[in-house]
Amino acid sequence: MRVHFCGVRGSTPAPGPEFVRYGGHTSCIALSHDGDGPRPTLALDAGTGLRRLSGLLDGAPFRGTILLTHLHWDHVQGLPFFTSGDHDDARVTLLLPGENEHTHADTLLARMMSPPFFPIGPHQLRGDWRFGLLPSGTFDAEGFSVLALEVPHKGGRTVGFRVSDGHSAVAYIPDHCPTALGDGPEGTGEYHEAVLELARGVDLLVHDSHLRAEEVAAEGSFGHAAAEYAVGLGTRAGAHRVALFHHRPERDDNEVDRIVCRFTGSSVPVVGAREGMVLTL
Ligand SMILES: [Zn+2]
Numbered sequence: 001m002r003v004h005f006c007g008v009r010g011s012t013p014a015p016g017p018e019f020v021r022y023g024g025h026t027s028c029i030a031l032s033h034d035g036d037g038p039r040p041t042l043a044l045d046a047g048t049g050l051r052r053l054s055g056l057l058d059g060a061p062f063r064g065t066i067l068l069t070h071l072h073w074d075h076v077q078g079l080p081f082f083t084s085g086d087h088d089d090a091r092v093t094l095l096l097p098g099e100n101e102h103t104h105a106d107t108l109l110a111r112m113m114s115p116p117f118f119p120i121g122p123h124q125l126r127g128d129w130r131f132g133l134l135p136s137g138t139f140d141a142e143g144f145s146v147l148a149l150e151v152p153h154k155g156g157r158t159v160g161f162r163v164s165d166g167h168s169a170v171a172y173i174p175d176h177c178p179t180a181l182g183d184g185p186e187g188t189g190e191y192h193e194a195v196l197e198l199a200r201g202v203d204l205l206v207h208d209s210h211l212r213a214e215e216v217a218a219e220g221s222f223g224h225a226a227a228e229y230a231v232g233l234g235t236r237a238g239a240h241r242v243a244l245f246h247h248r249p250e251r252d253d254n255e256v257d258r259i260v261c262r263f264t265g266s267s268v269p270v271v272g273a274r275e276g277m278v279l280t281l
């Protein structure tokens with residue numbers, strides 16, 4: 001499979017010349033099968049980076065699935081600006097974690113996307129859109145096998161994903177607060193069963209790296225993880241590569257470079273997730 005990084009930022013977009021190398025769009029990655037050319041059929045999260053997916057499709061209608069880890073702004077605000085999805089010929093299934101089994105996905109989404117906060121609601125997107133809740137256990141989405149497991153974050157149910165095409169696998173855990181479960185062996189949070197299961201043996205672990213280890217004590221309550229935790233998890237879980245993701249909006253390119261450099265020589269290869277980057281697994 002190919003992993004297209006469409007938005008790698010956390011919290012809010014970060015435009016400006018000091019952010020051009022890693023990019024300013026918020027969280028979204030898109031997955032395509034080998035043989036599909038560059039055209040992804042599965043998107044994970046719908047931050048402002050989702051707009052880049054229309055570019056990958058050359059403006060053709062999107063026919064695929066969008067899975068949301070949670071409903072914070074930086075993971076949903078690209079939805080109404082996704083021109084390949086807001087298209088008469090689009091066919092989109094959007095699945096999200098509900099507050100409970102009685103949640104109506106479209107009603108929940110409309111709390112963010114409806115007047116007076118936004119001009120239109122989810123059902124006014126053009127094309128054939130279907131809204132639903134993420135199934136429990138492993139399920140199929142566009143020919144990928146997907147496992148969604150709940151992880152601690154802050155303010156609303158949040159999941160991480162493990163996606164496999166039968167040959168390779170990626171774990172996507174963009175927002176994760178492991179210190180909510182304890183300090184863990186290095187003080188950056190607990191390596192708990194859910195994330196170990198998601199990340200076990202994956203070819204690529206894409207993980208929340210909003211913080212640096214020294215920021216956890218003061219800012220861990222914001223709901224995020226340190227880059228050191230992401231690499232520690234990748235090492236423990238036997239991941240083949242770690243992509244540091246969800247860069248905080250004030251982190252300029254040089255600072256992200258310095259964070260990535262901290263892991264030179266680590267047993268698992270580490271890259272800083274960069275908008276426009278494509279990794280073939
Ligand atoms: Zn986020």
Ligand SMILES: [Zn+2]
Pocket residue numbers: 070072153175
């Ligand atoms: Zn969040």
